[in-house]
Amino acid sequence: ETSPWLLLVTFLVTILHTLFDILAFRSDVMFWRSRKNMEGLSANNVLAEVICQLIILLYLWNNDAGWIIVITMAVGLAIQIWKAGIALRLKRMGKDSSTAQADATAMRWLSYVLYPLVLGYAVYSLVYKEHK
Numbered sequence: 001e002t003s004p005w006l007l008l009v010t011f012l013v014t015i016l017h018t019l020f021d022i023l024a025f026r027s028d029v030m031f032w033r034s035r036k037n038m039e040g041l042s043a044n045n046v047l048a049e050v051i052c053q054l055i056i057l058l059y060l061w062n063n064d065a066g067w068i069i070v071i072t073m074a075v076g077l078a079i080q081i082w083k084a085g086i087a088l089r090l091k092r093m094g095k096d097s098s099t100a101q102a103d104a105t106a107m108r109w110l111s112y113v114l115y116p117l118v119l120g121y122a123v124y125s126l127v128y129k130e131h132k
Helices: 004-033 043-062 067-092 100-128
Strands: none
Touching (some): 043 067, 043 100
């Protein structure tokens, strides 16, 4: 009983979303392939993105998300891991950015707030929420 127009619009939106994902992946790869240093970028942030995308991918997989979404997230995770490799290589070569000190300071202050919040929510979730 689903309207053909609704199916058509859903199909078109899915195709456009996939196209925009491919264009974003392409742009990201081109940007990182041309990097000679980490000026203005944070290796810590790139590594944190790997962890975040891995958690999101595992969540989607666990909740039986559509295969297009899971494949898109898996490709995004693979690209993020590749970017982390480039960032770590540049950092080891001493081509770290001049913003590394500011990044370290920001991460330290953020950890003062973030770690207690995450720990508190984890305890709350374990005590009051039902898990699989």
